[in-house]
Amino acid sequence: MARIFRAVIMGPPGSGKGTISERIARTFGLQHLSSGDFLRENIDARTEAGKLAKTYIKKGLLVPDHVMTRLLLPRLEEIARHSWLLDGFPRTLAQAQVLNSACDLDVVISLNVPFETLKERLRHRWIHPASGRVYNLVFNPPRVKGVDDITGEPLIQHEDDKAEALVARLRHYKDVAKPVIDLYKSKGILHTFSDTDTDHIWPHISSMLSVKITAPTPSAQSTPTH
Ligand SMILES: Nc1nc2c(ncn2[C@@H]2O[C@H](COP(=O)(O)OP(=O)(O)O)[C@@H](O)[C@H]2O)c(=O)[nH]1
């Protein structure tokens, strides 16, 4: 029986977390939980947390820690018997500390992509809102302009990918992520990947995960098998 494997992927907006998470989920069978998708589901469903979150996201600001942890932790408990990959959470030291007290992580992947590359990618990012499928007009365009390949439904652009919110988001990310990255570095579970291309980064992530997922559980982090 495979043991439960818990991973986090971090990186600034546009660094390829969603794209790489999808490849990880497909290749290694981890359940992918994206904080951004989860927030947007809550916004669409008009939950209390969703309404509150919307006011921050629109301005390019992070959603407050207590709102994020109240949303995400119950969801993690629901999938506790499955191996998972968290994408977009934790983003702040306070979130990392709450996650730390809830579970032990096996691996943290940090994506390091130059600022100019990020700005360029996000300008061209289009989403199919119902599935979360991500397109890029240059990197992976839809087969037919403006519509989802699978359903034929229209694609949209996130409010927060539009120019006004973008620079604030990128700047803010750097300040807030540093202590989180330092924390995971000090725990010895941080793996950083630097490049301008997802296709260059992917083989390195894939081989690192192949080794880690089959490795025996470290005694300090023993987790139940299922
Ligand atoms: N040009 C280019 N675009 C990419 C690459 N990797 C991802 N993208 C696109 O860049 C945008 C941001 O990627 P995404 O995975 O959504 O990043 P996230 O914000 O970190 O989750 C999307 O439109 C992707 O299709 C790449 O290597 N080159």
Ligand SMILES: Nc1ncnc2c1ncn2[C@@H]1O[C@H](COP(=O)(O)OP(=O)(O)O)[C@@H](O)[C@H]1O
């Ligand atoms: N862990 C988090 N803490 C606070 N806010 C978050 C978190 N995850 C997502 N958000 C909010 O949702 C927005 C969209 O998130 P996401 O889809 O992950 O996009 P990106 O990776 O492109 O920022 C973020 O800009 C932020 O406002």
